[in-house]
Amino acid sequence: MAEIEAIVMPKWGLAMQEGMVASWLVEEGEEIEKGEEIADIETSKIANVFESPVEGLLRRLVAGEGETLPVGALLAVVAPEEVGDAAIDAFVADFQARFAAEGPSVAAAPEPQTLEAGGRRLRYLELGDAAGTPVLLVHGFGGDLNNWLFNQEELAEDYRTLAIDLPGHGGSTKEVGEGDVGTLAAAVLAFMDASGIERAHLVGHSLGGAICIDLALNHPGRVASLTALAPAGLGPEIDIAFIDGFIASNRARKLRPFLEMLVHDPALVTAEMVEDVLRFKRLDGVEAALNTIAQACFPGGRQSLEFEARLEELRCPAQVIWGKQDRILPASHGEDLPETLEAHLFEDAGHLIHMERAREVNALIGAMLRR
Amino acid sequence: MQLSRDELVRAYRTMRTIRAFEDRVHEEFSAGNIPGFVHLYAGEEASAAGFCLHLEDRDNIASTHRGHGHSIAKGCDVRGMMHEIFGRKEGLCGGKGGSMHIADLEKGMMGANGIVGGGPPLICGAALSAKYLKTGGVAIAFVGDGASNQGTTLESYNLAKVWNLPAIFVVEDNGYAESTASAWSVGGSQLDRAKGFGMPGHQVDGHDFFAVHEVAGEVIARARAGEGPSLVHVKFSRYYGHFEGDAMTYRASDEIPRLRKDRDCLELFRKRVLEAALLEESELDGIDEEINSHVAQVTDEAKAAPMPTERDLLTDVYMRY
Amino acid sequence: MARKSYRQAINEALRQEMERDSRVILMGEDVAGGMGAEGEDDAWGGPLGVTKGLMPIFGRERVLDTPITESAFIGAAAGAAATGLRPVAELMFVDFMGVCFDQIFNQAAKFRYMFGGKAVTPLVIRTMYGAGFRAASQHSQCLYPLFTHIPGLKVALPSNAYEAKGLLIQAIRDDDPVIFFEHKAMYDEEAEVPDEAYAIPFGEANVTREGEDVTIIAFGRMVNLANEAADRLAKDKISCTVVDPRTTSPLDTETILETAAETGRVVVVDEAHPRCNMATDVAALLVQEAFGDLKAPVRMVTGPHAPVPFSPALEDLYIPSAARIEAAVRELVAGS
Structure with a gap:
């Protein structure tokens, strides 16, 4: 008998418990490809397109538009034409009965941990236990380890991955010293030392990208490969209005337009995503930390650190990935780079390229890790 | 208790200032120049002066609706007070409080109070602050005989006792709560009430500055030493009505002339210091003249001073909103 | 970050603010419990255990049990706030406002205005409200509209544990009197609550x-x-x-x-x-x-x-x- 496959509510990030099917992008009776965009799903954190995990004939849309369902709940059914409707009905009924009885199979979500490194408490999330060189994920200005929600779990299938919160961010100490890239890079190095990681693949976004470039240049022995996503440090320009607005806006209505600058499609920014950023910004010490970092890294609205002249010194495999519609750091910084640094530029994508183009970015990182 | 020459002058000046201030307010109110309610302290000066002479800025007092005397004795600016009573922008409270809400927290004056019995709980709090912050300060609630029957006052006696606070309750009994005689309205006695709450109680003739001052010194020293609250029952009289405009038909027709003649605290003070040759008559007369002229001057200034404007209506509701 | 109950979130906010600022004190009926009694100290931590564990950390000097005397201690909290402390008073049930309202709405709320902007009254009154506890007519009301009516007061109504911690920290740091309403049917409800201190600004829906x-x-x-x-x-x-x-x-x-x-x-x-x-x-x-x-x-x-x-x-x-x-x-x- 031909195989019937279930498409279920995906789990995006550790905190996701349920999602809402905002709209279906496909209809019953369509052939769908693996990776094809089949639905818009909104979670409490973010809205995003759901790419089909399977391919085949879409026989049944089980979840209605607007319906909020737990992770693992049945959304749709794919099966070849020869499978009868009765068999589909039976499959759905059986799935629903089992799901109702067992509930969402929420495996105990891994919790972030903390360690003391370089005189600071740093929070990190470790996923995956594969042997070999681990992958270190370093977020950007104002972000945290949750920024990798579309990336880390996938990478963790084949690698040990550690996403860290930089000083001043997430659950890490809010003391940032001078707040410059050197200080933050030293903190990442201290984290590697404290967790016994001699060498790592570095993946950094934005300011985190600059930190990873700094480490690759100054501590080449510790860096196996470099993936810099829309990194800082490759040119003087930055839209300082974003930095200033991000720091100064303590109300949802005021903050939202700045968060919308991060993405190509502003619909990605949900009310809850705004609230999450506000939750971070409300923590004692955060405003001072962000100000210190901004003043050290972007004094007078220009980037203080420019690595272009040193890029040829890079010894490890290295790539940059950029969205052409990046409104914070211009994608032109990713053009005309020396061949030590491969560049991948995407149309219709903004600064949060790893969220907006998660599938492609994950594939590029995967390819880099396999080298 | 022996008072220095300076202290005597200060006491006299305080009492004379209160008297001159209240007489002038009476006059201005009668002429229709002052809006709202005013309750005058004339005749009661020895109590405010007798207690406050012992106090410093770190000590707090809470007053009553009849609060001008306590305010002056605690160091509030007389010019600012007069402006306030006239509702002027330069008043001590910007014209927003008026006679019943004169306050200056920097001077330890936590406010006259429009609510009878409003002050004692606040004073428990001020005493708690002093105790917790170890300032060495004390806190005094002045209440009338009317407020002595309010639950807030009796609850505060109890709280001050069980928390062992540096608090003092001064029951200023001028014989009337509005028009109702305290002889009728107070069940039991003030001293028995003190006893009932396990704190020392004293009764004192409120026309006699020296008597008040002595008792006040004792209870304040006790509070400063961490020995807890006391109650002082001060008996005296007011010369004017409950509020200005009160025809005082409930009082005997000869009561006030008799009091003014025989029991006036200022006259008694003068007699005492002159007989003992502690101060010169000319000096006292000089003080009277200076104070009368100062009060006249601040009154004239207040009457000519600008009113607050619409821009002031909504300020000072919150620190930040 | 961990899941914490509304009760734990409030307790944590109080503890962190008391650690941060020695002027913050607690007072109320049985906020520690067992005062003067022969049995266990910190016997109650409030009738529903919200302040449990604070007295052993901060001592009875900062966690003050009061007699049942709402007028006196709510007024004392107002007076202490006007004279240098930052008291958090617990009015056990908001229904009890009837015996102390004067001290809230005529005194604390109006100091600043009546005194021409010269008073600062950083007072917090925590109080339980709401139905669902089978507590009947005098222990179940939602009287926040009455407080909302009074200029000079701020009124917070946290809807979950995260909100409770951040709004309470804001209330304690706020320089105006704040009435902080805790729904008694929510104390066991959990939410993700950061371990670190954070303040949620007032007036931001x-x-x-x-x-x-x-x-x-x-x-x-x-x-x-x-x-x-x-x-x-x-x-x-x-x-x-x-x-x-x-x-x-x-x-x-x-x-x-x-x-x-x-x-x-x-x-x-x-x-x-x-x-x-x-x-x-x-x-x-x-x-x-x-x-x-x-x-x-x-x-x-x-x-x-x-x-x-x-x-x-x-x-x-x-x-x-x-x-x-x-x-x-x-x-x-x-x-x-």
């Missing part, structure tokens, strides 16, 4: 979800019922915006007007009695400021104009339910 058809503005515990109703409605493709104003004073009228204009249909949910409550307040605001944006009359879902009854059978009828909110939304949608 939280839009808990964004929809297109109806805006539900809900207060305190009702926010959770509104979200529940919105979940059910979403299955029938009725999408709701849910607004938690967080504080009734200051009130984020901007967000209310904006979200009302987005959908044109508004349901206001308030557990308080229906006259002169937050629902009428918001309805009046909408009629005056957003009439042209409304596609339908504002609907109010509130408790009835009756005291809170004791019998569980009656009390369950009394409290606004998710079903009633859902029905009000459906009627609005059907009618326009």
